[in-house]
Amino acid sequence: MKDTLKHQGLRQQLVSVVKSKGVTDENVLKAIAKIPRHLFMDSSFLDHAYQDKAFPIAADQTISQPYTVAFQSELLQIKRGHKVLEIGTGSGYQTAVLCELGAQVYSIERQRELFKKTSKFLPKLGYRARKLIFGDGYKGLVEEAPFDSIIVTAGAPFVPKPLLAQLAIGGRLVIPVGDEVQTMTLFVRKGPKEFEKTEFGEFRFVPLLEDKN
Numbered sequence: 001m002k003d004t005l006k007h008q009g010l011r012q013q014l015v016s017v018v019k020s021k022g023v024t025d026e027n028v029l030k031a032i033a034k035i036p037r038h039l040f041m042d043s044s045f046l047d048h049a050y051q052d053k054a055f056p057i058a059a060d061q062t063i064s065q066p067y068t069v070a071f072q073s074e075l076l077q078i079k080r081g082h083k084v085l086e087i088g089t090g091s092g093y094q095t096a097v098l099c100e101l102g103a104q105v106y107s108i109e110r111q112r113e114l115f116k117k118t119s120k121f122l123p124k125l126g127y128r129a130r131k132l133i134f135g136d137g138y139k140g141l142v143e144e145a146p147f148d149s150i151i152v153t154a155g156a157p158f159v160p161k162p163l164l165a166q167l168a169i170g171g172r173l174v175i176p177v178g179d180e181v182q183t184m185t186l187f188v189r190k191g192p193k194e195f196e197k198t199e200f201g202e203f204r205f206v207p208l209l210e211d212k213n
Contacts, residue, residue, distance in 0.1 A: 003036040010050035011037070017052045018070045025074040031100035032070055037063075039125065040091040054204075059111040062206055063091040064153060070097075075174045075186050075200070076149040078103050083144070085166065087137035088153035088208065092118040096127045098151070105129040106144050108137045110208075137208060140166045147171060155182040155205035164195060176205045 015033045023029065038049035040063055048055055054062045072094070078084060080102030089095055089109035095118070098105045107129050109115040115134040122129065133141065137152070138160045145166035152163070152175040159177060167173055167189040176182030184200040 003039070007036060007038055007050070011035075014050045014052060014066055018067050021052075021067050021071075023067070023070040023074055025070075027078075027101055028070050028073045028097070031073070031097045032066055034100060035093065035096045036125070037066065037093060040093045040096075040121075057091045057114070058117065059113045060206070061090055061111060061114060063093050064205070068203060068205075069094050071184070071200075072151055072153070072174050073097050073101065075184075076151060076172055078149060082148035083146075083168075085141055085144070085147045085150045085163075086153065087140075087150065087163070089118050089132060090114060090153060092122045092127070094151070094153050095122060095129055095132075096125065099127045099129065103149070106131045106133070106141055106147070108133045108135050108141065110135070110137060138162065142166060149174070152176065152208060153205070154208035155179070156208045159185070159187070164189070176203050178202075 011033050015029050041049050052067050054065045057063050078101040082103050084098050084103040084105050086107040089107040095105055095107050119132045140162040146168035147166055148168055148171050150163050150173045155176050157179050163173055169189055171189045173187040175185050177185045181202050182205050184203050186198045188196045190196055
C-alpha cells in the first residue's frame, strides 16, 4: 500500500493528459491527482496504472480509463454533500473520486467477488461510502432516493426507468447507452415527468449486468 513520489509524479502527468482531452473541472482534476490508482489494480498492471487506459480487474470487469472517469464525474456537477448513486462499484476507483468530490456515495455492485474485495479495500484508503451494496443496479436504490446524481459505470443497452425515477428534480443521470459501443448520455430531471437529454460521443464499457434470478 505504498504511494511514492514517483507515483505522484505520474499522476500529475495523467492529469495533464486528461486536461488535454477537455476536462476542466478543477475538483475532478484534483481528485485524479490525489487518488493512488495503482493501488486499485492487480500488481501485474502497476506499470500501466497511470496510462490513460482501461485495464482488466477481477470478475471479467475493468477499471475505467481515467479520462472516462473524469469526464463522467465532470458531467455530474457534484457539490459537497450531494447524494450520489453509483451503479457498478467495480474496483472502487470511481467511488473514490466521488468521495474526493465530497459526495455522499451509495454504490451497487453486481459481482460478489468484486463487492467483497472493494468493500474491504476502500476504507483502508480512507474512502467511506454511505452504503456499498451487493445487488442489481438496474433497480437502483429506491429506499435512499431521491439522488442529486446517478452515475452508471457500465454499458447499458437501455436506460433503466427506476434510475430516472430516483433522480431529484434538477438531478443528473450520466449513463453510457448502447450494446457494442455506448453513447455517453446525460439526463437532467426538469420536472416529475420531464427530462432533458444530451449525448456526448462514443465510449466503450463492459456491459451492465442484470440480475437474472
